[in-house]
Amino acid sequence: MNVGGQSLEFILVKFPSLELSESLLRNSLKRREFVTVAGNCECRYTGRASSHLGWGERLILIKGDGSIQVHRPKGYEPVNWQPPQCNFYVHRSGGLLFIEAHRRRPRESLTLNFDRIIFYSSFKPVDNAEFNLYVSEEQMRDALIRDPSILEDGLELVDFERKVEPGFIDFYGRDADGRLVIVELKRSQAGKEAILQLKRYVDAVLKITGQNVRGVLAAPRLKSGAQGLLVELGLEFRRLTPRKCAEVLKKSGTRKISEFI
Amino acid sequence: MNVGGQSLEFILVKFPSLELSESLLRNSLKRREFVTVAGNCECRYTGRASSHLGWGERLILIKGDGSIQVHRPKGYEPVNWQPPQCNFYVHRSGGLLFIEAHRRRPRESLTLNFDRIIFYSSFKPVDNAEFNLYVSEEQMRDALIRDPSILEDGLELVDFERKVEPGFIDFYGRDADGRLVIVELKRSQAGKEAILQLKRYVDAVLKITGQNVRGVLAAPRLKSGAQGLLVELGLEFRRLTPRKCAEVLKKSGTRKISEFI
Missing domain, CATH: 2.70.180.20 (Protein Yojf; Chain: A;)
Structure with a gap:
């Protein structure tokens, strides 16, 4: 009791x-x-x-x-x-x-x-507490660099924090089909602002490389109402949770990012 | 005490x-x-x-x-x-x-x-028992089909139990560089017999496809003295443990092999 x-x-x-x-x-x-x-x-x-x-x-x-x-x-x-x-x-x-x-x-x-x-x-333990896990966007980026497959199979890192005209691209990679992929990371729910930022990166890279580029927004969840804009701009959403990132960071232990690039 | x-x-x-x-x-x-x-x-x-x-x-x-x-x-x-x-x-x-x-x-x-x-x-628990895990070659093959990355990053399944003249190839795949890979699985330590069998498969596939083929022997360990023959024949060894296979099988739960091919 x-x-x-x-x-x-x-x-x-x-x-x-x-x-x-x-x-x-x-x-x-x-x-x-x-x-x-x-x-x-x-x-x-x-x-x-x-x-x-x-x-x-x-x-x-x-x-x-x-x-x-x-x-x-x-x-x-x-x-x-x-x-x-x-x-x-x-x-x-x-x-x-x-x-x-x-x-x-x-x-x-x-x-x-x-x-x-x-x-x-x-x-019969009484335990109704909420478990809150915090991971910074930098830590999410580190996790993605260490294991790009947490976003999708076959994804590989080309560069990170790449400077383009509108700012810095969090993760710049290539998918299993060889297409360029730009990933914009958000540590909590992502909205229209993040989508528009990603679109600017995609446009900038298209302009520089002349190649078709996939734009992927990775966050724990998408703000309600943002899905329409995302689809309209030809961008994609991938769910990436703090827990998943924390697992990768914990597993990779003390290895430095330099070992992965 | x-x-x-x-x-x-x-x-x-x-x-x-x-x-x-x-x-x-x-x-x-x-x-x-x-x-x-x-x-x-x-x-x-x-x-x-x-x-x-x-x-x-x-x-x-x-x-x-x-x-x-x-x-x-x-x-x-x-x-x-x-x-x-x-x-x-x-x-x-x-x-x-x-x-x-x-x-x-x-x-x-x-x-x-x-x-x-x-x-x-x-x-202070007294526990010196040995933990023995048994996985059949068929279960190892299933694990490899479900997750070829347990053998090496970027490896993908093309076919399994493929019939060639000398017998059946356990796993037939393609590596991250697009090369064909033949995998011969052994559930315990692998010796000269397994190496010669793998060599026959590699030769058969080379004859059929005209393509260069990598031959990989996957087992928990290699018999002492077998390394020389392996290198001489241009084949590779990859350690694959029952524990790793069991983890993949457990994680993949009830999904059928047909979902992976």
Whole structure:
């Protein structure tokens, strides 16, 4: 029960028997609680591939949305996991406790068998906060330089911050068909002003190169009513979110932009 | 202390005060234990981007390798995380408990402040098991069809299981420079037999098309002593692991191969 944003009821048991753990798990899964189980287990996965992990002490998280993850003592990624909406089956057999997580599409299953539970906890966290991620236009540009495919497959960098008469082009590239592409980046919703700016760049590059140029506006979203102008001017919109950019920046770690150009 | 693969000592506390939590955390971090903390917290990240997550009840995992992750009640991915080898700072101020995780390269930091801890647990899991992932050659081929870039940037599928005189070519594609590429897949280490088979395919395609063809052997590893023959025959080796293939297969979910060709 949650009152005033505070979990008043939760379960925390040290060294529960497998029998008790089975009954706790059944109840928690029914109530869609957030379960944390530490124990000695063996893991098997079958589906698009198959895997086996021998016995060891691990921490298992099962969330109310039906996702599950198995954490080893090292690494920030789970060794096995299943996304939300799994069907769970809990049973005991031959002195072991089994947790099975099944999915239908694709058909895959993760089975954990425990011979010992170190601790069991379950609660219903109250968490309605908004997650806000901020990425500057410069950081968006860096992400796009590091991985142009976040905008479209086959896109490649030619130059960035290229000076043309009306100003600086954020990203200047070539698409999979060899056509020139100009990208104008906006960190929040893009409107008519950004579209007109992009159009000026496209015209300037057309004038200089004599080549047909694609103009792409990349932003988390387009302002309502701006779509008409975009189409009218023969320009394109591609959704590019701060989260996607942040992922690329995080993954690329410490590599410098100079390594990419 | 771990004896005979069994954690005999571990800490499990319900509703610890912030003062007690601070001292428990300091000790656990010093001992490089696996810490699980559930509590009401606010999260801030600054680094390659910045983010803010308002107050809510979450589960935090800190592993002995210095990685940290913040889990909300839903989703299999943490909302915030830092990889191994963070430096941690724990302190109390203004009635709150702060956990800071810092990295130098890239410079980034994750700060969590708690006003209440629901439970605290720490232990030193014993887990030396090997993780074995099995992917069939057919599954490797499917992964490569779904995402040829796992082998090299710019690689594109032309055909798969293409019949030529000596047999069936696993993957037949075109590289970023427009050259034909033949890929021979092996699910475990590849030796001289696989190299000679690939050479027969390359010769057959050269004979049919009159075009220069790249022959690529893709496997988790090359048998010792096979490198010489490979180079001698003008062929290439690309490392392709079961894990990489399994990731692609998992991500692509239920999409059929027919959607990719």
